Amino acid sequence: MEKIEFLTKNFGKYDVKSISDYKRIGGFTALEKAVEMGAESVCALLAEAKIRGRGGAEYDVGRKWSQAREVVGDNKIIICNADEGETTTFKDRELIKNDPFNLIEAMIIAGYVIGATEGFIYMRAEYACYRPILLNAIAEAKEYGYLGDNILNTGFNFNIKLYSGAGAYVCGEGTALIRSIEGKAGRPRMKPPFIKQSGAFARPTCLNNVESLSIVPHLILDDKKVYMSNVHDISVGTKLVSVAGNVNNPGVFEIPFGVAVREIIYDLAGGVQGNRKISLIQFGGASGKIATDAILDTPYTYQDLRAAGVMVGSGGILVIDERTSVLDFLRMNQDFFHEESCGQCTPCREGNLHIKIILEKLAKGEATQKDVEMMKKIARVMSMSSLCGLGETAQNTLMSAMKLFPEIFEVGGDD
Numbered sequence: 001m002e003k004i005e006f007l008t009k010n011f012g013k014y015d016v017k018s019i020s021d022y023k024r025i026g027g028f029t030a031l032e033k034a035v036e037m038g039a040e041s042v043c044a045l046l047a048e049a050k051i052r053g054r055g056g057a058e059y060d061v062g063r064k065w066s067q068a069r070e071v072v073g074d075n076k077i078i079i080c081n082a083d084e085g086e087t088t089t090f091k092d093r094e095l096i097k098n099d100p101f102n103l104i105e106a107m108i109i110a111g112y113v114i115g116a117t118e119g120f121i122y123m124r125a126e127y128a129c130y131r132p133i134l135l136n137a138i139a140e141a142k143e144y145g146y147l148g149d150n151i152l153n154t155g156f157n158f159n160i161k162l163y164s165g166a167g168a169y170v171c172g173e174g175t176a177l178i179r180s181i182e183g184k185a186g187r188p189r190m191k192p193p194f195i196k197q198s199g200a201f202a203r204p205t206c207l208n209n210v211e212s213l214s215i216v217p218h219l220i221l222d223d224k225k226v227y228m229s230n231v232h233d234i235s236v237g238t239k240l241v242s243v244a245g246n247v248n249n250p251g252v253f254e255i256p257f258g259v260a261v262r263e264i265i266y267d268l269a270g271g272v273q274g275n276r277k278i279s280l281i282q283f284g285g286a287s288g289k290i291a292t293d294a295i296l297d298t299p300y301t302y303q304d305l306r307a308a309g310v311m312v313g314s315g316g317i318l319v320i321d322e323r324t325s326v327l328d329f330l331r332m333n334q335d336f337f338h339e340e341s342c343g344q345c346t347p348c349r350e351g352n353l354h355i356k357i358i359l360e361k362l363a364k365g366e367a368t369q370k371d372v373e374m375m376k377k378i379a380r381v382m383s384m385s386s387l388c389g390l391g392e393t394a395q396n397t398l399m400s401a402m403k404l405f406p407e408i409f410e411v412g413g414d415d
């Protein structure tokens with residue numbers, strides 16, 4: 001596959017501790033251009049580029065910014081979700097450590113476009129080693145007048161603060177993240193009110209993933225050359241994918257939408273260790289769905305993956321080879337959700353526990369048909385009645401496994 005560098009084009013090209021070096025390679029010219037274009041034109045450009053949120057929910061970024069712009073308020077907030085808690089997902093880390101000034105520039109552009117006065121970056125606890133890089137980028141941007149009052153003589157005032165999580169997966173969910181920023185226990189809340197109207201500190205808030213934001217400065221400077229020349233229906237431009245598991249060369253790769261899954265796993269990630277058979281591939285982390293190797297020739301696009309029963313989601317791809325049984329994998333995935341459920345609502349708290357117990361019985365050969373039926377019922381109830389996305393998606397992997405590998409769930413006897 002031909003190497004593509006759109007989101008990654010600044011990687012290794014400047015000293016990430018130096019704003020003057022970032023400016024040397026064209027840093028902050030996207031902000032200048034955004035100001036020249038005006039907020040509405042920037043939103044229109046994002047909409048035309050059909051950027052889907054890269055945090056997992058795949059919500060249209062242009063639409064989100066237009067909606068945030070329309071909300072009335074003089075103290076809006078833009079939050080960058082750098083929690084990156086989804087398993088197998090480590091692409092935001094690459095953007096933070098290799099191109100921190102681009103992220104800061106993106107947040108300033110976002111602030112300008114939606115009319116925010118503050119930007120918060122919420123970064124997972126485990127990325128504490130990257131705090132100095134971001135803190136330095138924020139301090140230097142302030143020193144050079146890109147943060148603070150009257151930025152670029154436009155009358156626009158904007159500052160950025162960095163917050164760190166404390167190690168909970170659920171804090172990547174918008175309302176839990178906001179509560180954590182507010183100094184409260186990081187537990188999701190019911191919506192409405194929606195965060196676009198009442199988010200952090202009850203202020204109108206726009207939340208975007210690191211990668212979603214990072215695309216923006218590049219897109220503004222691209223003049224529709226690279227990103228918008230790769231169009232596969234609703235999948236436009238490029239995407240960072242993180243490939244992990246039993247591959248020879250795990251890592252983060254920038255791919256043009258439309259390449260075959262096989263190219264990602266075999267050409268970029270170096271193929272399966274020891275040329276073993278693939279047992280399953282999980283897309284989008286623990287809350288994603290799984291596929292067999294029958295998916296290898298499917299183009300990596302939002303629509304083709306969905307048609308094949310999985311999703312792009314967080315951009316994680318986990319390859320599990322034949323050494324691990326599907327059932328053991330499901331148990332491991334389930335342990336994760338049992339551990340990470342915040343316990344606030346019954347379907348998720350109890351459902352995750354009971355599915356864990358039934359999977360353990362299955363592994364020991366002690367499960368009955370009634371157990372399996374109960375597991376299906378619990379999974380369905382969880383997806384329909386949990387309070388937040390964690391409980392709603394926790395059984396995606398199990399439910400896709402039930403379709404693909406029905407034999408695992410065939411047991412004798414009924415009690």
Ligand SMILES: Cc1cc2nc3c(=O)[nH]c(=O)nc-3n(C[C@H](O)[C@H](O)[C@H](O)COP(=O)(O)O)c2cc1C
Pocket residue numbers: 052053054055056057058059061081082083084085086169170171172173174207208209210212213388389390
């Ligand atoms: C349990 C849970 C964890 C999440 N973790 C993350 C995360 O670590 N990073 C992220 O960007 N989005 C995460 N999300 C999705 C966010 O709620 C939200 O949709 C996203 O940050 C919006 O940004 P985007 O539109 O740019 O994708 C999570 C959602 C749930 C339900």
Ligand code: SF4
Pocket residue numbers: 170187188340341342343344345346348349386387388389390391392
């Ligand atoms: S679905 Fe799970 S994580 Fe979400 S609020 Fe309920 S118990 Fe907490």
